[in-house]
Amino acid sequence: MKQYEVTFVVDPVLSVDEVKSTAQTYIDWLQQNGCKLVHVDEMGLRQLAYQINRRSSGFYYCIEFQSENGDFITKFELALQRDERVMRYLTISLDKFGIKYNQDKRDGKIGKKVTKKDKAAPIAAIPTPTPVVEAPPVEVPHVEVPKVEVPTATEVTEEN
16 A cells, blocks of 8 residues: 655635635545545644745645555646645655654654753753864965066057
8 A cells, every 4th residue: 555645735815614624625535535544734824935826824734645556646636736725735655764754753753842841951951162272373484476567458559
């Protein structure tokens, strides 16, 4: 069974119910096509790296699923492309390393959450900087460069 992951960005102008119904539409579509859902991650409203359709934010969804074959992926992407509520999408096929990474991330082994306690580190835990030792100055021998006379532009034109 091959494992896939689709991430899509929903237009933030929609109401919360419309955003959730958009995601539910594609979850239902995957289940109707015989896919087994592994994980659905509603990442929420996030800032975009660049504007899309004059929007600077969007609701992110990431759906990880398994399928016997990927024959329906083109139809699925066409549905995402035609949907005006979806601003961008990306579908990838996961290899064994991607599957392991996603599982470790869900188990909390990757991406440790920083708590307030971690942010307020004691001052004693901060290492002291090592002193900088200056090197002694190095003497560079003086070399005389011979002078070369360069003709001026008027001298060059007078010769021709």
